[in-house]
Amino acid sequence: xxxxLNETIFSFNEYIEKLPGGCMMIANTLRDDRIAEALTHIxxxxxxxxxxxxxxxxxxxxxxxxxxxxxxxxxxxxxxxNGLSIGDYNLVADIFEYEIVPFFSAIxxxxxxxx
Numbered sequence: 007x008x009x010x011l012n013e014t015i016f017s018f019n020e021y022i023e024k025l026p027g028g029c030m031m032i033a034n035t036l037r038d039d040r041i042a043e044a045l046t047h048i049x050x051x052x053x054x055x056x057x058x059x060x061x062x063x064x065x066x067x068x069x070x071x072x073x074x075x076x077x078x079x080x081x082x083x084x085x086x087x088n089g090l091s092i093g094d095y096n097l098v099a100d101i102f103e104y105e106i107v108p109f110f111s112a113i114x115x116x117x118x119x120x121x
Contacts, residue, residue, distance in 0.1 A: 011068055018061050021054060025110040029102040036099040044095070048086065055079050074113050082106050 032051060035044040059079060062072045082105060089098035 011065075011070070014061060014065065015070060018058070018065065021058065022110060022113055025051075025054075026107045029106045029110070033099040033103040033107075036095045036102075039095075041095060045090075048090070048098075052083060052086075055083055074109075078109060082109070 028047070028051065032044055032047045035047060059076055062076050066072055082101065085101050085105070086098055089095070089101060
């Protein structure tokens with residue numbers, strides 16, 4: 007069980023570290039008017055965000071410290087959905103660049119095993 011927990015922590019932290027670059031790529035793709043491609047990446051981001059939320063719950067159940075507010079991710083997903091529903095791709099690009107990138111960039115370590 008300890009190996010699975012450590013692997014999950016590693017994957018969790020690795021994913022958190024990659025998110026700022028991926029979010030900037032989404033913002034740039036939207037601004038380059040490559041909407042279909044951007045929507046595919048946004049879908050991937052949403053699935054990854056769901057995994058982060060699920061994994062953080064499981065990690066916390068195993069006494070692993072999560073160092074950021076998980077509810078912010080849900081708020082970002084709602085903002086993205088609202089922007090997409092009105093077709094405001096510039097707004098969605100701004101959410102990724104000016105809200106989500108700084109949020110994940112500020113995280114030094116996403117999770118650590120306190121055991």
